[in-house]
Amino acid sequence: MPSLKDLKNRIESVKSTRKITKAMQMVAAAKLRRAQEAAEQARPYTERFNAVMARLAASVGDSDTAPKLLSGTGSDTVQLLIVMTSERGLCGGFNSNIAKLAKTHAAKLQAEGKEVKILTVGKKGRDQLKRDYGSLFIDHVDLTDVKRVGYADAQSIAKDVLARFDAGEFDVATLFYSKFVNVVSQIPTAQQIIPATFEDEEEGDEASTLFDYEPSEEAILADLLPRGVATQIFAGLLENGASEQGARMSAMDNATRNAGEMIDQLTIEFNRSRQAVITNELIEIISGAEAL
Amino acid sequence: MADTTQFDLVSPERRLASAAVTSVQIPGADGDMTAMAGHAPTITTLRPGVLSTEGPDGTSDYVVTGGFAEITAEGVTVLAERAMPKSEVTADDMAALIKEAEDALAQAKDTFKNEPGPVDDAAKLLADMVAVGDHIRV
Numbered sequence: 001m002p003s004l005k006d007l008k009n010r011i012e013s014v015k016s017t018r019k020i021t022k023a024m025q026m027v028a029a030a031k032l033r034r035a036q037e038a039a040e041q042a043r044p045y046t047e048r049f050n051a052v053m054a055r056l057a058a059s060v061g062d063s064d065t066a067p068k069l070l071s072g073t074g075s076d077t078v079q080l081l082i083v084m085t086s087e088r089g090l091c092g093g094f095n096s097n098i099a100k101l102a103k104t105h106a107a108k109l110q111a112e113g114k115e116v117k118i119l120t121v122g123k124k125g126r127d128q129l130k131r132d133y134g135s136l137f138i139d140h141v142d143l144t145d146v147k148r149v150g151y152a153d154a155q156s157i158a159k160d161v162l163a164r165f166d167a168g169e170f171d172v173a174t175l176f177y178s179k180f181v182n183v184v185s186q187i188p189t190a191q192q193i194i195p196a197t198f199e200d201e202e203e204g205d206e207a208s209t210l211f212d213y214e215p216s217e218e219a220i221l222a223d224l225l226p227r228g229v230a231t232q233i234f235a236g237l238l239e240n241g242a243s244e245q246g247a248r249m250s251a252m253d254n255a256t257r258n259a260g261e262m263i264d265q266l267t268i269e270f271n272r273s274r275q276a277v278i279t280n281e282l283i284e285i286i287s288g289a290e291a292l
Numbered sequence: 293m294a295d296t297t298q299f300d301l302v303s304p305e306r307r308l309a310s311a312a313v314t315s316v317q318i319p320g321a322d323g324d325m326t327a328m329a330g331h332a333p334t335i336t337t338l339r340p341g342v343l344s345t346e347g348p349d350g351t352s353d354y355v356v357t358g359g360f361a362e363i364t365a366e367g368v369t370v371l372a373e374r375a376m377p378k379s380e381v382t383a384d385d386m387a388a389l390i391k392e393a394e395d396a397l398a399q400a401k402d403t404f405k406n407e408p409g410p411v412d413d414a415a416k417l418l419a420d421m422v423a424v425g426d427h428i429r430v
Contacts, residue, residue, distance in 0.1 A: 039305040048302065048371055052362055070381060151304040151373070214322050215337040223321075223337045224360060227373060234304050 004277065007270040011263060018259035024090065032183070032245035038148070039180065039238040043256045046235045053228055054198035055211075060180030067218075069225040072195035073171045075166055078115045078139075080170035081106060082161065082193075084177040085125030086244040087144045092251030093242055094178060094186065099128040101188040102176045106133055117170055121157065121237075138169075149241055161233075162226050165194055177236040178243035184250050186243035193232050196225060234254035295329035298367030299345055301354060303375045308354065313347035316368050318361045327363045334363040340389070340420040342378060342427060343370065353378035355424060357389065386425040393418040 004011070057070055083102045085095045102125070104117050118133055120126040121141040129139075137151040141157055143149070161173060178186040213220055302343040315328045319341025322352070326416075340357040358373035376385075400414040 038305070044300075044307055045302045045304045045371055048362070048369055052360070052371075056335075154304075155373075190365055210333065212332055212334040214320055214325075216335060219321075220335060220337050227358065230373075231304060241355065 001249055002061045002273075004270065004273055007266060007273060011266045011270065014259050014262050014266065016038035018256055018263065019066035020256040021252045022257060025249055025256060028091075028245045028249040028252060031083055032249055034148075034243060035238070035242040035245050036180070039242050042238050046231055048080050049224075049228065049231050050198050053196070053221075053224060056217060056224070057089070057196070057198055060217050065221045069165070069194060069229070070196050070221065073168075076172045078117065078170040078172075079109050080117045080119060080164070080173040080194075082119045082121065082157075082233075083125045083129065084172060084175065084240050085105040085120070085128075086121035086240070087122050087124065088244075089143075090125055090251065092250075092254075093243050095122075095124040095128060096225055098176055099125050099188060100121070101131065104133060105174070105176070106136070120160070122240075123228060138164075143286065149234075149237045151230070151234050154237055155230045158226065159231050160229035162229060167206055170194075175236050176231065177240045178247075180239050180242040180246060183246045191232065191236070192281070193229055196228055296347065297327070297329040297331075299347075300367065301343070301356075301370045301375055302371050304373065305392075307353075308375050309345070309352070310376070311345070311347060311349065312346045313368075315346045316370075317344045317346075318370065319343060319356065320361070326367050327361075331363050331368075334361075335367065336363075338370070339370060340417065340424050343375075344426060351404065355381050357421075363408045385414050386421075390418070390425060393421045 032185060060070075066183075080104055083098065085098050089095070102118075106118070109116050116136050117138045118135070118136045119139050119141070120129065120137065122143060123140070126137070126140055139160065141160075142218050145152065146153055164170060165173070172192065175191045177189060179189045180186055296314055297316075297317055299309065299313040300307065300378075301309040304376045315326050317324060317326045318336065319339055320336040321339050322336070323346055324341070325336065326333075337360045338356055338358060341355075342353055343356050344351060344353045353374075354375050355378050356370065356372035356375045361368065361370045374389075389414045397411070397414040397418050
């Protein structure tokens with residue numbers, strides 16, 4: 001049975017924890033709004049880009065001259081997994097979910113006899129994958145110092161990935177990140193970026209417009225495909241940013257609520273103990289008086 | 293007054309402009325072109341350059357690098373990897389861009405010793421950057 005002083009200390013400590021989690025929740029909420037805004041502002045670019053790419057890919061895609069980034073190297077034996085997670089913890093299952101998806105994916109590929117290489121962005125995912133797949137790491141991108149993810153960050157990652165592709169280090173690249181749906185739900189997603197895949201969301205009439213291409217379709221495609229990789233990585237980073245803050249917000253909301261419940265319980269226990277001490281004292285006094 | 297067409301300038305980070313304009317001058321990879329309402333549907337890649345629009349609200353200039361322009365019956369959409377209003381571009385920005393192009397050229401020379409293609413591309417990019425820088429300073 002803890003003493004009254006112990007209980008009091010305990011309550012104080014949980015109270016200060018609650019203050020911290022509450023503050024973190026509010027900070028996450030503010031950051032989430034900013035991250036969501038950034039993701040929304042990037043959306044028109046990504047959408048238009050993918051629409052044009054899909055159209056170009058459809059018209060050039062099957063020819064022999066199609067760039068390797070689109071048609072692939074002809075094999076899929078070496079797979080690169082780009083795992084994007086956050087730099088900070090305390091955001092619920094956010095990082096674990098992405099790492100778990102990447103792990104199952106890697107295990108599946110290995111069972112099929114393929115070679116797996118992993119590039120990590122964000123140290124939390126790296127820590128989680130290190131034990132099982134540490135030997136497969138080829139590089140790590142640290143974004144700890146980056147306050148606000150910019151297109152330049154995505155570009156430098158894309159440059160690195162493309163250089164490796166040109167050097168023939170891998171055949172297929174898949175991006176792992178968390179798609180932001182809303183504050184309580186973020187979906188870990190695997191997206192293949194090399195060879196490029198485009199979801200064709202065009203309506204029929206628009207797709208049938210005949211365009212003049214300047215320079216040729218192939219030249220445009222060759223110019224835009226590397227940019228497409230950067231664009232998709234950028235979109236992934238932004239989704240991840242929003243998801244991370246969303247996950248942290250709900251995790252911290254839960255923590256705050258749990259701390260509140262705990263404080264209530266401890267307070268009840270404290271009051272009971274106090275009552276017991278008073279009763280005890282009374283009994284002692286009364287029995288002492290009776291004995292006289 | 294001439295017909296207007298919808299003009300959108302979008303960079304990966306934000307939408308820079310969205311307005312009705314009478315004409316858009318685009319620095320295309322194969323040369324400048326001016327798009328007005330009723331232009332044939334065209335897709336062109338961009339070289340680093342100055343994009344200027346003319347409209348009922350006056351003219352505006354933007355410095356753009358990389359990306360493409362899509363001209364359709366509905367309007368002109370320019371997706372530029374980097375874009376900023378010309379008035380906001382400083383000498384330092386330009387110096388950084390030119391430095392980047394120089395590095396790319398040096399790297400291309402390193403990696404592709406016997407293939408002229410990528411080296412030429414990088415050299416052209418550098419030349420374009422320098423040209424933009426000169427153009428702005430005037």
